[in-house]
Amino acid sequence: MSGARRLTLDFVGLILFCVIWAAPAYAQRQFQASFTGAQQVPVVASPGTGSGTVVLNADETQITVNMSFSGLTSPAILAHIHGAAPVGANANVLFDFSAVTPNATSGSIPEQTFAITPAQVAELKAGLYYFNVHTTNFGGGEIRGQIFVSMTTNPTSLRAGATKSGSSGALVQVTPCQPVTVRLPGTAAGWVASVNQPWVQLANASGTGTGRFSVCVSDPANALGAATSATATITLSAASISQTLTVPVVLAIHQVGTTAAPFGSFDTPAAGAAVEGSIAVTGWAIDDIGVNRVEIWRDTVAGETTPPYPGPGPGNGKVFIANAFFVTGARPDVEVQFGSMPAAARAGWGYLLLTQGLWNQGNGPYTLYAFAYDQEGRSISLGSKAITASNATASKPFGGIDVPAYGQTMTTSFFNFGWALTPNATPSCTIPSTGVQVSIDSGPLQTVSYGDLRPDIAAAFPGFTNGSGAGGAFFIDISSLSNGTHQIGWYVVDNCLRAEGIGSRFFDVLNEGSTLTVAPNAPMATIAATSPAEAATEPIEVRRESRTSWIFPSRSGDRVMAIGQSDRIEMRLPEAGGGPYAGYQIVNGERRELPLGSSLDAANGVFYWQPAAGFLGAHQLEFESARGGIVRVRAVVGTHVEAVIDTPSAGGVPSSFVVSGWAVDLAAANGSGIDTVHIWAYPVSGAQPIFLGVARYGDARYDIGALFGDQFTRASYSLPVTLRPGAYDVVVYPHSTVMGDFRGAKVQRVVVRGR
DSSP states (O other): OTTOOSOOGGGBOOTTOOOOOOOOOOOOEEEEEEEBGGGSSSOOOOOOEEEEEEEEOTTSSEEEEEEEEEOOSSOEEEEEEEESOOTTOOOOEEEEOGGGSOSSSSEEOOOEEEEOOHHHHHHHHTTOEEEEEEESSOTTOSEEEEOEEOOEEESSSEEEEEEESSTTSOEEEEOOOEEEEEEOTTOOOEEEEEESOTTEEEESOEEESSEEEEEEEOOTTOTTTTOSEEEEEEEEEEGGGTEEEEEEEEEEEEETTOOOOOEEEEEESOTTOEEOSEEEEEEEEEOSSOEEEEEEEEOOOTTOOSOOOOSSSTTTTSEEEEEOEEOTTSOHHHHHHTTTSTTGGGOEEEEEEEGGGSHHHHEEEEEEEEEEEETTSOEEEEEEEEEEEEGGGOOSOEEEEEESOTTOEEOSOEEEEEEEEOOOOSSOOOOOTTOEEEEETTOSOEEOEEEEOOHHHHHHSTTOTTGGGOEEEEEEOGGGSOSEEEEEEEEEEOTTOOEEEEEEEEEEEOOTTOOOOOOOOOOOOOOOOOOHHHHTTOOEEEEETTEEEEEOOOTTSEEEEEEOTTOOEEEEOOOOSSSOEEEEEEETTEEEOOOTTOEEETTTTEEEEOOOTTOOEEEEEEEEETTSOEEEEEEEESOOEEEEEEESOSEEEOSEEEEEEEEEETTOSSSOSEEEEEEEEEETTOOOOEEEEEOEEEEOOHHHHHHHOGGGOOOEEEEEEEOOSEEEEEEEEEEETTTSSBOOBEEEEEEEOOO
């Protein structure tokens, strides 16, 4: 860092962002079966019943089996798992536990384990195995149960908050309704959700296969009375495959005036950032009842004629920009840290800010603010960011999407409208008629019809080569989209080969006459097979615009992929085990849907993602081939160098003190990702900066290993320093082995006391 000048916060990482990254706990898969005589082939008129579970380990090399039965007409003599056969057909014995089956009409077996092959894993997942209990009276089998993957939900539990006035009063404010996704992969079984408490209401409480229902809190009859907390149980039943599942709901009840204000963070852009075009304005917010909204404002600038807001609230004297959009699943780090708070999975917020729309067409310094409001109307500042925009010298296309609006629900097919321009250059650059493309859920690009008249854009941005024909349109047939939330974005390339993504936003699809459901990844075709073991060693191909890179697995088996906040990637999975892929995000050891706005070409093993504003930090993805291969990817969105200054604390310090803390690069495949840490002191007076030295780096921090994973344990830095009396900004610069430069600087202001 020799020759470093006064700190430019372009290097400064996110001050309030802390990823909670534990060593990934990859989920086991559980399957279950309910036994009856009616499932026998041929049918047996038996009063006997039974149940069994099969747990497939994370490596998919072993199953653990439990089974019980009762009410048989005669003692059991044999018991097995048979396969491969669908419902209504018979097959041979595969796994035999007759030796431990009690010779009785009722009983259970001790837990049994068996090795399983990749081919058998695929058959098990396809629902082609069944339990069979044979008895003295029915040697061919008295009761049978087809084995299906267990029904799952996301989330597996819910927390909500409410306020009321007195024990007899009605609820005043409640956590907004929360969605629950039901997954029944590989089956067309119908399911029904019910609840055991009157203060919980369910919407769209039935479906087939994979779907979604909503959970709302309402207590018009005051069933809650004087209670300060309450619990309810949602029960999901899939009668055709004899499965049930419960989702607990925990409600915290507060008297009006006793709740806390919201809290959170304003994470990007970085303080002091130099920007142009569209930028992601992101952060997170949590509340004990619920966050109502996050507002984004800015200060007026010198010479501006825009009238500032004169009303009450934190926006007084400022200019309103927009309300941010909350994105479920965008911040797994926050969900892990604040999982006991309502709607923690929906804490991440974001807004794609077109800086050309700022005063003076986005040229000069601006200060942005983020204010969070809770359901009770209280507000809090999440922070501010001073940035400098330089669109007069911008070198990339820019624009926006007009239709659909942010969060708009589309019930019929529609035209997607927007506009795009490109900065002038020498020689002049222009956007060709085929230079604008659109993607849905970050998927394959399709050409937008570009060149429509947009006099409003021509007037707002005079002098641009495409000003007279900046409009574009693309027809979207919503019958081709699953019901639910989707992401749309444009990708623009001018004839000077300058490219940029613009206008990314979410919208909802609700096809007429249907309820909100979620389409699972559907198998389409088969890709060439390799062994599942090869999935652990093969690289993945990642394409960004015209660039291609290959990412090999780390010692832990993860492929680590860094994604910029405006990047669009195509990730081509290895042909692991053959068969189409299914994709998941892993949060708290649970398999969930892939991140919102991404998509998976299941047949060809291609994953597409352009993270929308709001996504930040590490996202653990898992892709599973139908033949048993698993590919694990850690996708790190945005700034991936994280550092903390533990000492000194802000404020007064003696002349000699120790600068210490930790630093990691979450995009590192192995090790901490940091090889050195430089520390500087910048006098607040503006005097020349002082290089304090190279810190000792690499001592063990087991707390950091527990947060981020064992590979990040050796993350500690420390340096004893001495400074003359005065005020300083002490700045820590970690050097990333991934990026090959200094990233993620952290700053602490101290006042050195005299002797």
